[in-house]
Amino acid sequence: xxxxxxxxxxxxxxxxxxxxxxxxxxxxxxxxxxxxxxxxxxxxxxxxxxxxxxxxxxxxxxxxxxxxxxxxxxxxxxxxxxxxxxxxxxxxxxxxxxxxxxxxxxxxxxxxxxxxxxxxxxxxxxxxxxxxxxxxxxxxxxxxxxxxxxxxxxxxxxxxxxxxxxxxxxxxxxxxxxxxxxxxxxxxxxxxxxxxxxxxxxxxxxxxxxxxxxxxxxxxxxxxxxxxxxxxxxxxxxxxxxxxxxxxxxxxxxxxxxxxx
Amino acid sequence: xxxxxxxxxxxxxxxxxxxxxxxxxxxxxxxxxxxxxxxxxxxxxxxxxxxxxxxxxxxxxxxxxxxxxxxxxxxxxxxxxxxxxxxxxxxxxxxxxxxxxxxxxxxxxxxxxxxxxxxxxxxxxxxxxxxxxxxxxxxxxxxxxxxxxxxxxxxxxxxxxxxxxxxxxxxxxxxxxxxxxxxxxxxxxxxxxxxxxxxxxxxxxxxxxx
Numbered sequence: 001x002x003x004x005x006x007x008x009x010x011x012x013x014x015x016x017x018x019x020x021x022x023x024x025x026x027x028x029x030x031x032x033x034x035x036x037x038x039x040x041x042x043x044x045x046x047x048x049x050x051x052x053x054x055x056x057x058x059x060x061x062x063x064x065x066x067x068x069x070x071x072x073x074x075x076x077x078x079x080x081x082x083x084x085x086x087x088x089x090x091x092x093x094x095x096x097x098x099x100x101x102x103x104x105x106x107x108x109x110x111x112x113x114x115x116x117x118x119x120x121x122x123x124x125x126x127x128x129x130x131x132x133x134x135x136x137x138x139x140x141x142x143x144x145x146x147x148x149x150x151x152x153x154x155x156x157x158x159x160x161x162x163x164x165x166x167x168x169x170x171x172x173x174x175x176x177x178x179x180x181x182x183x184x185x186x187x188x189x190x191x192x193x194x195x196x197x198x199x200x201x202x203x204x205x206x207x208x209x210x211x212x213x214x215x216x217x218x219x220x221x222x223x224x225x226x227x228x229x230x231x232x233x234x235x236x237x238x239x240x241x242x243x244x245x246x247x248x249x250x251x252x253x254x255x256x257x258x259x260x261x
Numbered sequence: 262x263x264x265x266x267x268x269x270x271x272x273x274x275x276x277x278x279x280x281x282x283x284x285x286x287x288x289x290x291x292x293x294x295x296x297x298x299x300x301x302x303x304x305x306x307x308x309x310x311x312x313x314x315x316x317x318x319x320x321x322x323x324x325x326x327x328x329x330x331x332x333x334x335x336x337x338x339x340x341x342x343x344x345x346x347x348x349x350x351x352x353x354x355x356x357x358x359x360x361x362x363x364x365x366x367x368x369x370x371x372x373x374x375x376x377x378x379x380x381x382x383x384x385x386x387x388x389x390x391x392x393x394x395x396x397x398x399x400x401x402x403x404x405x406x407x408x409x410x411x412x413x414x415x416x417x418x419x420x421x422x423x424x425x426x427x428x429x430x431x432x433x434x435x436x437x438x439x440x441x442x443x444x445x446x447x448x449x450x451x452x453x454x455x456x457x458x459x460x461x462x463x464x465x466x467x468x469x470x471x
Contacts, residue, residue, distance in 0.1 A: 100378070102396060
């Protein structure tokens, strides 16, 4: 209890201690992950398909429960917390936005405040604030259904919904992955500003190196269910590990890219 | 005597047969819904059992209706000649479409939507009632619609085991070799089936908010 690392861990918003996740069949999707995320930083989980990045994300809001090890939020092991309460305190944005098609934009954004039992007027005010924050004028969008939104607008609503109850932690699973390149870079730019302003602790999953370098304060590279290393964007570009080289090479081979060095 | 003249002449009995017919259908549908909806929901999380239960319901449905009535007559408690046997048989028929559409309707709800519902901190009950069931409603109602139309049709055969209904005129007409009497049972039965089906169809469209 009194070891010096304890106080250090308490300084982190989120800590993985030797966390593993295995399927019932026994195959490991994530092994012995040790990783800490500082308050207010954007940690990017970068890896190809099957590297375990989404698994890692789902361990945080207990959509999956770690088979071994411990995950701490503000120093508390999450396995001791009620999963429902835990999830309401963590924003979650996924690739297809996952908006409820039978609810209006307003109802979608107000979901968590409503679950938390906020009074109606407070929810309404908060929804308008959130929609403005993500660049959707409330008078135009509040009453729409998701089917009447473009892909980019859906993701904006997804972000507004995740932020509505003001959770300290935000999990994002390739939120801009399905968008066209122009919309994508618009949202990346706005999101970077938003992240800097809101000071949320963000864990962001992507397989896109460019996105990782642009949005991440640090980048955790995952490969085949293992953590290869954690780098700042600068360190990442200079790193010598072969796994990182493969990613850096994908930057060079990208014809539209500016090159890494 | 034309079939409509027959209907006019026998107004009192026609009305009684229509009420009997609707009673058979309503009772069987009530039982099928009371069993099928909760069972269908429960089967969503039990894939193996789902295959088994739907397989059984499938087999039940391939049994010809007259044969099923025949099978049920000697069964104690539920069997015998009369409406109760018919209601049991009709419920068994209606069960498959309700069960299957409840389960598949819920399973077909976009997994991203369900995942985000859980990830946002909805309880399993909230996910079921606020997300899965509303989104599965059109598929679910399609099942109820098929089951109801089928029940109205098969209920005509129930007259053969003394359960009453509009089938009484059909069997009477067959015995009398009188087409007009047959039509006096068949046409109202078909009319009810079409009316109920289109009514449910309209309702089905109105709940589709996807």
